[in-house]
Amino acid sequence: MSQLPPHETYRDHLSTVDGSGSRVWLYPKKPSGKFYRWRSYLSYFLLLLLFGLPFVKVHGDPILLFNVLEGRFIIFGIVFTPQDLHLFALAMITLMLFVVLFTVVFGRLFCGWVCPQTIFMEMVFRKIEYWIEGDANQQRRLNRGPWTATKVRKKALKHFLFFAIAVLIVHAFLSYLIGVDEVGKIISEPIHQHLGGFVAMLVFSGLFYGVFAFFREQVCLAVCPYGRLQDVLLVKDSIVVIYDWVRGEPRGKMKKKRRAPRPAALAGATIPYSDGYTASDVISVPKLGDCVDCRLCVQVCPTGIDIRNGTQLECVNCTACMDACDGVRRKINRAEGLIRQDSEHGIKKGQQKIVTPRELDYSVVLGLLLVFQVLLFSTRSEVETLILRTPGMLYQEVDEQHLSNLYNYQLINKTNLTIQDLELRLQADYGRIELVGNIPDIPKQELSEGAFFIILPRAQLTGRKTRLAIEVYAGGQLIDRVKTNFLGPAH
Numbered sequence: 001m002s003q004l005p006p007h008e009t010y011r012d013h014l015s016t017v018d019g020s021g022s023r024v025w026l027y028p029k030k031p032s033g034k035f036y037r038w039r040s041y042l043s044y045f046l047l048l049l050l051f052g053l054p055f056v057k058v059h060g061d062p063i064l065l066f067n068v069l070e071g072r073f074i075i076f077g078i079v080f081t082p083q084d085l086h087l088f089a090l091a092m093i094t095l096m097l098f099v100v101l102f103t104v105v106f107g108r109l110f111c112g113w114v115c116p117q118t119i120f121m122e123m124v125f126r127k128i129e130y131w132i133e134g135d136a137n138q139q140r141r142l143n144r145g146p147w148t149a150t151k152v153r154k155k156a157l158k159h160f161l162f163f164a165i166a167v168l169i170v171h172a173f174l175s176y177l178i179g180v181d182e183v184g185k186i187i188s189e190p191i192h193q194h195l196g197g198f199v200a201m202l203v204f205s206g207l208f209y210g211v212f213a214f215f216r217e218q219v220c221l222a223v224c225p226y227g228r229l230q231d232v233l234l235v236k237d238s239i240v241v242i243y244d245w246v247r248g249e250p251r252g253k254m255k256k257k258r259r260a261p262r263p264a265a266l267a268g269a270t271i272p273y274s275d276g277y278t279a280s281d282v283i284s285v286p287k288l289g290d291c292v293d294c295r296l297c298v299q300v301c302p303t304g305i306d307i308r309n310g311t312q313l314e315c316v317n318c319t320a321c322m323d324a325c326d327g328v329r330r331k332i333n334r335a336e337g338l339i340r341q342d343s344e345h346g347i348k349k350g351q352q353k354i355v356t357p358r359e360l361d362y363s364v365v366l367g368l369l370l371v372f373q374v375l376l377f378s379t380r381s382e383v384e385t386l387i388l389r390t391p392g393m394l395y396q397e398v399d400e401q402h403l404s405n406l407y408n409y410q411l412i413n414k415t416n417l418t419i420q421d422l423e424l425r426l427q428a429d430y431g432r433i434e435l436v437g438n439i440p441d442i443p444k445q446e447l448s449e450g451a452f453f454i455i456l457p458r459a460q461l462t463g464r465k466t467r468l469a470i471e472v473y474a475g476g477q478l479i480d481r482v483k484t485n486f487l488g489p490a491h
């Protein structure tokens with residue numbers, strides 16, 4: 001038995017679970033309207049990016065690559081290696097803070113308009129379903145009806161297309177992991193050469209197919225961690241899809257004026273109407289708000305909620321209910337925007353306030369992090385240089401005036417181009433470097449390793465350890481500088 005007041009009882013249950021705990025399958029009505037149109041355009045653009053970007057290359061490398069298996073990352077043509085982990089960590093912190101700030105100000109707009117789950121579900125899979133099975137009522141009838149030849153044909157076509165698109169999606173994601181050329185090889189070469197990859201592809205395709213064919217809105221309602229965070233992120237000034245209860249309530253169906261029962265006092269009076277009522281008997285229904293209780297906003301909702309109950313965790317801010325309500329209002333000649341993007345305070349006070357002290361604080365921190373991040377990115381060297389004294393070796397005497405130390409070096413080329421004519425120089429104007437062999441040209445994203453001696457005059461030693469700086473030049477241009485120690489005798 002619910003302990004909540006009647007207007008809060010919707011909090012007692014999930015729209016997709018019935019009293020016995022079974023899943024309630026949703027049949028959202030096909031939305032239409034300007035927001036749905038804009039969402040469709042944005043989705044097509046984002047889908048084009050998702051499937052097109054793996055084919056865009058910079059100096060022969062993908063513009064985006066997240067090869068976690070080999071620790072190779074390329075973001076907009078800039079190569080990141082595991083040595084750049086600190087940049088990644090900071091980028092992740094900045095991103096998380098941005099998400100928090102964005103959510104505080106604009107609510108869950110990302111979910112409804114940009115999230116791949118919503119884009120694929122609502123703009124790809126759902127559209128195919130509408131195309132094959134029809135709108136909500138036709139789908140309901142088809143699912144409840146017997147297995148006729150038409151039903152088998154429709155279901156087979158739908159699930160075949162769903163699985164085919166799931167395979168495509170897996171290949172697109174795989175292209176971001178290992179590059180489109182590798183994916184091409186896996187596709188074109190015999191299966192036994194890529195058995196592991198083939199099995200992984202099948203498993204993930206099955207997973208995507210299962211999500212979009214069956215699990216659907218449950219991803220947003222029960223799995224997505226970002227969805228669960230809404231409770232703590234949203235404030236009363238956050239802009240969300242919201243029902244204007246001030247204007248809309250009390251809701252009620254549009255009715256023609258009705259007449260009151262004939263009062264007893266009128267018994268025997270002149271009867272002006274054939275049905276026995278006078279003009280003064282005609283009364284109006286109580287003054288109603290703007291919501292005509294058509295429930296179209298509920299019927300189009302892909303998470304099955306009634307937005308008129310207030311902001312709910314299930315709402316992904318897809319704006320389908322805004323379109324539905326505006327459509328109704330245009331038909332009955334009333335002002336649009338009964339469901340709109342606004343804040344709870346905005347509805348209550350009739351004004352929208354975007355910047356609050358909390359949002360200002362977040363913005364300042366975000367701004368500082370962004371500046372720091374840009375600074376780190378702009379000062380990032382194109383070569384990662386690692387120089388270590390050879391373990392277990394002390395100094396060697398070259399002659400009476402000079403000592404030497406043996407070092408190992410590792411140069412990692414983080415660019416998309418071959419680095420040529422590499423040199424190591426001592427920053428100090430005394431002493432010299434003698435390479436063991438030469439430093440070869442380093443192809444893009446590869447490394448070169450070797451050894452060299454540093455020879456210093458005894459007179460320049462500052463103690464058992466002398467600090468030195470070594471500069472790395474390519475084609476005469478300084479590209480990196482590292483510090484090391486020179487080991488000498490104890491004084």
Ligand code: SF4
Pocket residue numbers: 241297300301302303304305306307314315316317318319320321322
């Ligand atoms: S309530 Fe409206 S905005 Fe929220 S999920 Fe449902 S249709 Fe989309």
Ligand code: SF4
Pocket residue numbers: 243248251290291292293294295296297298308324325326328338339
């Ligand atoms: S679509 Fe608009 S008018 Fe119809 S029930 Fe929803 S809020 Fe009320």
